[in-house]
Amino acid sequence: MSSLPPSIQNLVDHFTALPGIGPKTAEKLVFFLLRTPAKDLHDFGAALASLADNVTLCVQCQNFTDTARCSICSNPRRDQGTICVVADPLDLIALEETHNFRGVYHVLGHNINPLEGITPNDIRIKELIARIQRREPPIKEIILGLDANNEGETTSMYLARLLKAYPLTVTRIGKGLPQGSDMEYADSVTLSNALLGRREI
Ligand SMILES: [Zn+2]
Structure with missing residues (x-):
């Protein structure tokens, strides 16, 4: 059972799912983000959402x-x-x-x-x-x-x-x-x- 609050553990889990990032690095990244101004966190979240909402494949080259x-x-x-x-x-x-x-x-x-x-x-x-x-x-x-x-x-x-x-x-x-x-x-x-x-x- 994790000793971390669910909101933090949830983000740690997301980072751990990324290639090359283990649980320790994920925790470090999340605790770094906890010291980041709220506006920057919202911008970070919006940049992630934009990947899902705005990025598509080029109709010609598939990039x-x-x-x-x-x-x-x-x-x-x-x-x-x-x-x-x-x-x-x-x-x-x-x-x-x-x-x-x-x-x-x-x-x-x-x-x-x-x-x-x-x-x-x-x-x-x-x-x-x-x-x-x-x-x-x-x-x-x-x-x-x-x-x-x-x-x-x-x-x-x-x-x-x-x-x-x-x-x-x-x-x-x-x-x-x-x-x-x-x-x-x-x-x-x-x-x-x-x-x-x-x-x-
Ligand atoms: Zn193209």
Whole structure:
């Protein structure tokens, strides 16, 4: 039985459910918040509620956005005919930080992962194919920007096979990415080099 009042224990439980946060850290965070001015707490709560109320998926690239089309897809200076496919929004952020990619993205949401029961039907592949088939604008190149690990490899191979049916170039970044690595943890220089050194598959 917890010695904490229910209001505090409730928030500790919410923090503990977050990745990388154990009960001790959760308690520390909650006791820090208890010393925070009430207005800041209300703002914090409103920011959380806004995630649920305002954030949606971009109709084009499936990235998180609070408008129908995200700022990248609606930027007229981006090359809409070159799509970099990533598994996770954090990979997109890592690639944007290189300032070396002028195309647009497609966020699958996850890699294919048979061990976790994640099949091609569970990720946003059909949305990618629909985008290619719409030909508005025609897609010239699909860059597979997937992790250099087993799941990224499986997903890349699956997509490469599937995309053979369409008149476009399929390239893959990853040369230079350390084997087994997650894109989101690669530094900007490594990612830039991997992007510039992409190879057709
Ligand atoms: Zn978008």
